[in-house]
Amino acid sequence: QQPVQSPQAVILREGEDAVINCSSSKALYSVHWYRQKHGEAPVFLMILLKGGEQKGHEKISASFNEKKQQSSLYLTASQLSYSGTYFCGLNAGNNRKLIWGLGTSLAVNP
Amino acid sequence: DVKVTQSSRYLVKRTGEKVFLECVQDMDHENMFWYRQDPGLGLRLIYFSYDVKMKEKGDIPEGYSVSREKKERFSLILESASTNQTSMYLCASSPGPMNTEAFFGQGTRLTVV
Numbered sequence: 001q002q003p004v005q006s007p008q009a010v011i012l013r014e015g016e017d018a019v020i021n022c023s024s025s026k027a028l029y030s031v032h033w034y035r036q037k038h039g040e041a042p043v044f045l046m047i048l049l050k051g052g053e054q055k056g057h058e059k060i061s062a063s064f065n066e067k068k069q070q071s072s073l074y075l076t077a078s079q080l081s082y083s084g085t086y087f088c089g090l091n092a093g094n095n096r097k098l099i100w101g102l103g104t105s106l107a108v109n110p
Numbered sequence: 111d112v113k114v115t116q117s118s119r120y121l122v123k124r125t126g127e128k129v130f131l132e133c134v135q136d137m138d139h140e141n142m143f144w145y146r147q148d149p150g151l152g153l154r155l156i157y158f159s160y161d162v163k164m165k166e167k168g169d170i171p172e173g174y175s176v177s178r179e180k181k182e183r184f185s186l187i188l189e190s191a192s193t194n195q196t197s198m199y200l201c202a203s204s205p206g207p208m209n210t211e212a213f214f215g216q217g218t219r220l221t222v223v
Contacts, residue, residue, distance in 0.1 A: 002152075030209050041114075041200065041214035042153075049209060087153065096141055096160055096208050097168065102152040 001026065003090050005101035012078050012108045020073040020104045022088030031064050031071040032089040032098055035082075042087060045073070078108045113137075114215040116201050122221045129188040131218050133201030139213075140206035142184035144168075144176060147198045147217070159184055160206060191222045 003024045010018050022031060030049045034042040048064035048071055061074045075082055085105050089098030117132035135142065143158040145168075155168030157176040165176050173195060177185045184203075188195055198219050204212040 032209075032212075034212075041216050042202075043214070044211040047209055047211070089153075091208055096206070097143070097155055097158055097166075100153040100155075102150065 002099060003088055003101040005086075005088060005104050007104060008102075009105040010107070012082075012106065014078060014080060014108055014110055016078055016108075018075045018078060018106060020075070020086050020088075020106070022071045022073075022090070022101055024069040024090050024092070026069065026090070026092040028064075028066065028069050028071075028090055029093045030091045031062075032091070033060075033062060033071075033073050034087045034089065035084045036087065036103075037084040045086075075106070078106075080108050080110065082106060083108045114201055114203050114213050116199075116215040116218050118218050119216060120219045120221075122223060123188075123191050125192060125222055127188075127191050127222075129191045129220070129222075131186040131188075131199055131201075131220070133184045133186070133203075133215055134182055135184075135203040135213070136182065137203070137205070137213075138181065139203040140181075141204045141212075142178065143202040143204075143212070144174075144184065144186045145200045145202065146170070147200055153200070156186065191220075193222050196220060196222045 033045040036042040064071045085103040088101045114135045144156040145153045159165045159178040175187045201215040202212045
């Protein structure tokens with residue numbers, strides 16, 4: 001039931017790209033992405049809704065493949081500030097609560 | 111800016127004590143959540159509330175209770191703290207209905223000795 005995130009960890013040099021995947025065994029209604037920097041609270045990145053609508057706040061893109069029950073987060077031209085743990089949260093139609101993945105740790109080095 | 115404020119950043123309690131963790135949000139959000147976060151286990155939902163006096167169990171409610179007497183405040187109660195409840199506790203709020211951005215508090219690092 002818990003979504004599977006991959007990879008578990010990734011190390012990048014500044015300017016490199018990364019893709020983080022989130023897969024579910026259940027049909028999805030929406031996918032939520034958050035980033036948590038060390039010692040800080042998780043911060044919202046993006047929501048992807050069934051039907052293709054996206055709501056986001058940053059210059060980070062994502063896709064949502066409803067048939068495959070999978071979402072991917074694309075981090076391009078990474079910056080040092082992208083470092084942190086990325087979590088996906090899935091809404092399988094049950095309304096108000098999300099089911100969270102275990103997170104992907106991303107480190108961007110100079 | 112939306113603010114979710116947790117009453118303590120760090121807390122040390124003794125086994126068997128009754129512990130109250132308080133969370134206040136200032137944006138009139140319907141939904142409030144309590145999570146615990148442990149290394150390698152991600153975010154696990156303890157309880158959530160979608161209205162005053164309304165609550166629903168999350169994935170790990172055992173050993174916890176909650177109270178929401180006012181819309182802006184959501185309290186997590188450890189009736190009798192145990193060492194396995196040592197963890198980081200995160201409160202979050204979001205406007206209803208679902209598929210809206212959630213705002214998290216800074217977290218309370220609770221140590222039970």
